[in-house]
Amino acid sequence: MKRSYSQGSLEKHNGYWRGVLSWQDEGGRQRRITKSTGVKCHPDKVDRKSGRKVPDNRGKATAEMALRQWRDSLIEVEAQRARTEEASCNSTFAEYADLYIRHKEMSRTVKAVTIKGYRAYLRKLLVTEIGDTRISELTPKMITAWEQALAADQTSTTTLSHIHVFAKQVCTYARKMGDIVSNPFDLVDAPRRRAKPVNSLDAEGVSRLNEALKGFGPSALAVGVRIALSTGMRQAEICALRWSDVNFDERTIRIRQSLSRESGRYVLSEPKTASSLRRVPFGENLATVLSARRELMRSEREEFGLAWDDSLYVIGSAIKGTWYSPQVLGHEWHAFARATGLIGTQGVPPRFHDLRHTFATLAISSASGNLDVKTVSSILGHSSAAMTLNVYADALEDTKRAGMNVMDGIMSA
Numbered sequence: 001m002k003r004s005y006s007q008g009s010l011e012k013h014n015g016y017w018r019g020v021l022s023w024q025d026e027g028g029r030q031r032r033i034t035k036s037t038g039v040k041c042h043p044d045k046v047d048r049k050s051g052r053k054v055p056d057n058r059g060k061a062t063a064e065m066a067l068r069q070w071r072d073s074l075i076e077v078e079a080q081r082a083r084t085e086e087a088s089c090n091s092t093f094a095e096y097a098d099l100y101i102r103h104k105e106m107s108r109t110v111k112a113v114t115i116k117g118y119r120a121y122l123r124k125l126l127v128t129e130i131g132d133t134r135i136s137e138l139t140p141k142m143i144t145a146w147e148q149a150l151a152a153d154q155t156s157t158t159t160l161s162h163i164h165v166f167a168k169q170v171c172t173y174a175r176k177m178g179d180i181v182s183n184p185f186d187l188v189d190a191p192r193r194r195a196k197p198v199n200s201l202d203a204e205g206v207s208r209l210n211e212a213l214k215g216f217g218p219s220a221l222a223v224g225v226r227i228a229l230s231t232g233m234r235q236a237e238i239c240a241l242r243w244s245d246v247n248f249d250e251r252t253i254r255i256r257q258s259l260s261r262e263s264g265r266y267v268l269s270e271p272k273t274a275s276s277l278r279r280v281p282f283g284e285n286l287a288t289v290l291s292a293r294r295e296l297m298r299s300e301r302e303e304f305g306l307a308w309d310d311s312l313y314v315i316g317s318a319i320k321g322t323w324y325s326p327q328v329l330g331h332e333w334h335a336f337a338r339a340t341g342l343i344g345t346q347g348v349p350p351r352f353h354d355l356r357h358t359f360a361t362l363a364i365s366s367a368s369g370n371l372d373v374k375t376v377s378s379i380l381g382h383s384s385a386a387m388t389l390n391v392y393a394d395a396l397e398d399t400k401r402a403g404m405n406v407m408d409g410i411m412s413a
Contacts, residue, residue, distance in 0.1 A: 003078055008067050010060060012041045017063035019070055037066035077106060089179045093138060093170070094131035096179075097122050100170045111269070112262045121166040124150060135171070136180050140187040143167075147191060160191040198392065199344035199351070200358040212340045218293040220315040220324050221332045225355060227253075227314075230286040232359035232380050235352050236260065237276075239326045240268060244310040246290060253280045255381065259326055266325060276381040290314070356380070357392075364392050 003023045010017050017037045025031050041063070042056040091099070101118045104110050110118075125131035130138065130146040150160055168185035175183050201209060206229065216222035227238050236259040245254040255278050259266045271277055282290075297318035298308055304319055313323040333352040344350040350358070360380055363371045371379075377388035 003074075005071055005074060008071050010037070010063055010067060012043075015040060017041045017059060017066075019063070019067040021071060021074070035070055037063040037070075039063040039066060089134065089136035091135055091179075092132050093135045093167075094122065094125040094128075096135045096174055097125055097131075097167070097170045100173050103173070111260065113260060117162070118166060121163045124155075124163055125167070135174055138171070138180075138184045140184050143184060143188045147188075151191070157191055157193045161193045164188075164190050197346050198357045198361060199346040199348060199354045200361040201342065201344055201350060201354070203362065205342060205344070206358060206362070209340070209342060212336075218289065218296045221329065221336065223289055223293045224315045224324070224329055225333065225352075226286060226289045228352065228355035229359055230282055231280045232356045232363070232376075233280065234258065234356060234381075235326045235329060237271070239313070239315065239324045239329060241314045242310070243294065243312055243314060246314065248287060248291070251282050251287060253282060254278075255280060259323065266323075266327075268323075271381070273381070273383055275378075275383045278378065278381050280379050360388070360392050364388075 006022045008019055008021045011020055012018070013034075013036070017039045019035050019037055020032065021034075022030055022032045039059045039062045041060070042058050044056050045054045046052070047054055101115060101122065104118070105115055128146060128149075130142050133142065147160060147164060150163065151157075155163075164185070168183065168190075171180065171183045171185050174180045209225070209229070213222045213225060224235075224238050227233055227241070228235070231253060233241075233253070233255065237255050237257075240257040240259045241253065241255070242257075245256065247254070255276065256270070257268055258271050258276070260269045261267075293314065297312065300318040301308060306319070309321070312318060312321055315329075316323045330352050334349070337349045342349055344354055360376055363376045363379075364373060373388055374385045377385040380388065382388045382391075
């Protein structure tokens with residue numbers, strides 16, 4: 001049953017204007033829902049002479065705007081729910097995909113940036129033969145022809161792979177809802193993604209980088225770079241790292257938060273996958289770097305008469321307590337890499353993310369062999385060792401070649 005909300009009213013509650021909406025349930029009973037507008041209110045005054053209560057309506061106009069926005073959002077949710085319930089086997093594939101996205105928005109099971117990507121993929125369905133076809137009439141041949149047309153239109157293999165996965169999810173949902181008998185995408189091979197070549201630094205490049213960092217002391221840039229080099233942590237994970245997650249006694253870093261972009265700004269969030277929640281050990285050199293950074297931040301706080309706080313971000317502001325923007329860190333690294341003349345294995349200056357690749361590549365191809373692929377995969381937060389093997393296949397080839405040279409010497413001795 002679709003709810004029909006009242007126009008709503010305002011009341012004062014705990015120092016704030018609170019919105020009140022009502023609706024009638026299926027049994028005809030009147031229901032009530034409230035929500036704070038976040039707008040402060042002031043107590044009503046009492047006239048000393050007459051004893052009458054004089055309303056103090058300061059902030060009420062702003063609160064009424066918040067009430068209307070809240071009511072409109074609830075009405076939109078009801079409309080989305082109604083549209084979702086209207087999905088059927090007679091809906092076109094594009095219509096069903098749109099309903100699927102709305103369902104995900106309502107359930108709040110995916111991030112805003114993912115929804116934005118879904119809508120971009122939906123645009124690849126609109127005004128196409130496959131998009132205008134009833135979802136119950138889709139065939140593997142139609143899907144293959146559609147994806148071939150996208151490829152011919154210079155769609156990258158990565159984007160094409162993402163579109164394929166999204167479209168398959170739509171049909172999986174339709175099957176779950178009973179609107180189709182089988183998923184036609186089960187009979188279509190997913191487009192192969194061309195792996196981007198890893199532009200890591202070699203051992204000589206790392207040595208050159210470390211030499212250049214000496215002049216930067218325990219600055220945010222230098223410490224962020226050294227963390228990435230020594231642990232393979234992601235850029236957004238480094239910026240979200242707090243001192244409370246650094247254990248100097250056990251020499252471990254606990255990674256439990258990251259930064260992601262939503263509506264054009266960074267917000268704290270949990271990593272996308274369970275494997276990204278991990279503990280990473282670190283060595284003596286990084287411990288020295290982190291200790292110097294902590295002492296610098298501690299002294300900065302003492303100058304302002306502030307006590308130490310373990311919830312501060314490792315490369316963030318010691319005074320404001322804010323995190324360091326991944327975008328700013330990326331720009332600073334870009335300028336530093338060019339000024340230093342750093343060149344990666346692909347012949348171009350490395351991005352900050354390539355420091356993670358550098359750690360992984362050198363760890364896998366390490367002559368000591370102390371870090372196997374599964375261990376490296378766990379440190380990086382990959383979902384499986386297979387993923388690590390796929391990304392760093394070239395580094396593994398070098399390791400295998402070196403190992404086979406050793407075996408050749410043993411067998412011919």
